[in-house]
Structures are given as C-alpha cells and as structure tokens.
Amino acid sequence: MTPPASATTQETLLELQDVDLIRAEIEPRAAARLRKLGFQLPEAGTVDKHRARLLASLDRRWLLHYERAQSRYGRGVTSVRARVCQGCFITLPTSAAPSGDEPLTTCESCGRILYWR
Amino acid sequence: MTTLIGPSVLDPSLCISDLKTKRRASVIHELVARAHAAGGVRNVDALCETLALRERWFGTGVGKGVAVPHARSIAVIEPRLVIGRSRRGIDWDAPDGLAVQLVLLVLSPAEASEDAHIDRVARATTLTRLHRNRARLIEAADAGAVADLLAATTS
Numbered sequence: 001m002t003p004p005a006s007a008t009t010q011e012t013l014l015e016l017q018d019v020d021l022i023r024a025e026i027e028p029r030a031a032a033r034l035r036k037l038g039f040q041l042p043e044a045g046t047v048d049k050h051r052a053r054l055l056a057s058l059d060r061r062w063l064l065h066y067e068r069a070q071s072r073y074g075r076g077v078t079s080v081r082a083r084v085c086q087g088c089f090i091t092l093p094t095s096a097a098p099s100g101d102e103p104l105t106t107c108e109s110c111g112r113i114l115y116w117r
Numbered sequence: 118m119t120t121l122i123g124p125s126v127l128d129p130s131l132c133i134s135d136l137k138t139k140r141r142a143s144v145i146h147e148l149v150a151r152a153h154a155a156g157g158v159r160n161v162d163a164l165c166e167t168l169a170l171r172e173r174w175f176g177t178g179v180g181k182g183v184a185v186p187h188a189r190s191i192a193v194i195e196p197r198l199v200i201g202r203s204r205r206g207i208d209w210d211a212p213d214g215l216a217v218q219l220v221l222l223v224l225s226p227a228e229a230s231e232d233a234h235i236d237r238v239a240r241a242t243t244l245t246r247l248h249r250n251r252a253r254l255i256e257a258a259d260a261g262a263v264a265d266l267l268a269a270t271t272s
Binding site: 039 | 159160163166167170171174175176177179180185188189190191192194212226227228231235238239242
C-alpha cells in the first residue's frame with residue numbers, strides 16, 4: 001500500500017506535474033508558436049536537469065504511480081472537482097476522499113494521482 | 118473571440134490599475150493573489166513556484182513594456198487573465214531592456230490542452246501588440262476603464 005504523501009512529497013508531485021507541462025512547451029510545435037509571440041525558450045537540458053532532481057527526491061512508490069500515469073495519459077496528477085476525477089471523469093466513491101490533511105490519493109479507475117484541493 | 122481569454126477580460130476585479138509592488142516575484146504574487154480571490158486558483162504557493170521557475174528559465178518579457186507570465190498548472194482551477202499596470206515600470210529583464218508597464222498573467226488549468234493555453238497566451242500578447250492599444254491601456258483612468266478597453270479590443 002502506498003503510504004500517505006508527506007507535505008514534501010505533495011509539493012514535489014505538484015511541482016513535477018507543472019514542470020512536465022512546461023517541458024511540453026519546449027517541444028518543436030509549441031516552441032515555434034511561443035517564439036513567434038516573442039518568448040525566449042530555454043534549452044531542454046535545463047528543464048530536464050530540474051526534473052531529474054525532483055524525481056530523485058520523490059518517494060519511490062509515489063514516483064511509480066506518477067510515471068505510470070504520466071506515460072499512459074501524459075499527466076500524472078489530476079484534480080478532483082465535485083468528487084469527479086478530472087482525468088477519467090469517473091465519480092469517485094465517498095470512501096476515496098482523503099482523510100485529514102492528505103490531499104493526494106490515486107484514482108482507482110485510471111491510476112492518476114488525485115489532488116483533492 | 119473573447120472565448121480564448123474568457124469572461125475575465127470584462128471583470129474589473131482582475132485588473133490591477135496600479136501595482137503595489139515593483140519586484141518581479143512580488144508582482145507575480147500580487148496577480149496570483151487576485152486570481153485566487155476570484156476563484157481561479159486553488160494553491161497560490163504552488164502556482165507562484167511554477168511561475169518563478171518559468172521566469173528563471175524563459176523570461177516572459179516580450180518587449181515594448183509588456184510581460185506575459187503564464188502557466189498551465191495543477192494549481193489553477195479555471196482559465197483567468199489578470200492584468201496589472203505599473204506607471205513607473207518594473208525591471209523584467211526584457212529582451213529590449215525596457216521596464217515593463219503592463220503585465221498580463223495568463224492562467225490555464227492542467228486539464229487544458231497545450232494548444233488552448235498557447236491560444237490564450239497569443240490573444241493576450243496580441244492585445245498589446247499595437248502601440249495605440251498599449252497607450253490606451255496605460256493611460257486608462259482605473260481598473261473599470263481597463264476592463265472596458267479590453268472588452269472593446271476583443272469584441
């Protein structure tokens with residue numbers, strides 16, 4: 001069983017998700033559009049180095065959840081709105097809601113990490 | 118046309134007519150706090166961290182006194198455009214070296230497609246491309262007048 005995500009793990013997972021979304025903007029098609037608008041883009045290596053640091057600091061079991069969902073769907077973490085997973089749009093059972101101050105669980109349907117806030 | 122930016126362009130509460138702060142990080146925090154107050158953001162700290170990373174890597178000054186910080190983030194609930202204005206200007210490390218007087222913060226939720234997000238960024242950037250539009254936005258009397266100008270520009 002995956003242990004509750006510590007505050008650090010939560011922060012790292014959220015940052016990792018956002019870094020992966022930034023990373024997608026350096027791919028040729030998106031990068032060409034952003035350059036045309038006047039933005040300067042970084043080398044992919046700069047982003048990848050930061051990503052590697054985040055991966056290295058992550059609890060291994062959460063890392064596996066993240067990478068599995070990320071490679072399958074392109075997003076490892078998704079939000080929950082009105083008890084609906086915003087990744088696969090299944091209505092989550094009441095029992096799936098996290099307890100206390102643990103805003104992260106996994107979706108039993110798609111496996112994405114759920115961010116409940 | 119407004120769908121690319123959303124109803125926020127018509128909302129004066131998302132226009133800050135005179136930014137209180139003058140450091141780049143503080144300005145971003147001020148704009149994010151405004152988006153949070155309007156219900157568009159679920160995690161202010163995480164979003165500020167993401168925007169700070171982007172600034173460190175990309176730099177979002179697009180020249181001519183305009184910056185367009187933007188993020189597609191898990192910390193965002195709904196798309197928002199927040200506009201901040203600084204009459205004295207902010208050092209944004211822009212490619213042309215000019216101080217930034219208009220900051221347009223473009224936010225999209227992580228669930229949005231990359232194309233939809235870049236479309237929003239493009240609309241925001243295009244709004245300020247013409248000297249005439251920039252001058253009007255900078256000279257507008259208050260947040261309500263800025264919102265009216267944006268509504269007129271995007272209609």
